[in-house]
Amino acid sequence: SQQGEEDPQALSIQEGENATMNCSYKTSINNLQWYRQNSGRGLVHLILIRSNEREKHSGRLRVTLDTSKKSSSLLITASRAADTASYFCATAFTGTASKLTFGTGTRLQVTL
């Protein structure tokens, strides 16, 4: 399966702490994206990192990509209760840029 896998499956932290989620995949990619899904809602795009990029920032989000290890990480700094959601990585494999394959997701719980 080309599906990515997130680690951990679930993460519980306190507000103000940092949250780190990891994603691993199996084949060469064109790009990797992270999405957030609030309970009962659709997925929302957070950030896209291309295969020739190593790090990208967007507000409190920091994404890294290591193509040699076929892995990516999403760091959320100074977490807030509103960050509580499931986070998915999605990979567009080389030659199939229009098809995103989603990982299994990390459920993040941020408590006050």
Next chain:
Amino acid sequence: DTAVSQTPKYLVTQMGNDKSIKCEQNLGHDTMYWYKQDSKKFLKIMFSYNNKELIINETVPNRFSPKSPDKAHLNLHINSLELGDSAVYFCASSQASNSGNTIYFGEGSWLTVV
């Protein structure tokens, strides 16, 4: 103002029935998708259309038939519903790009087959 809208949001139906889910996007995108999310939150692509043409058709039973009357609409018709079809179905759209597509999702349609 909803970018990708799908109806109905909730659908409860009996086994064997036929049902449709409609989807419309007002983003001007040329590519639309149907994804299925099961009870374990696993999200899998079912179909993708680009300018009304089918470009991705994953291993999906032929009871599922997508229809794209124009590039802003992609409907999903399901025949002879089975218990295992119970899931959340997400419509999505994107603008084709060689550098990577950002996908915009609808809010989902919760299908329960009883």
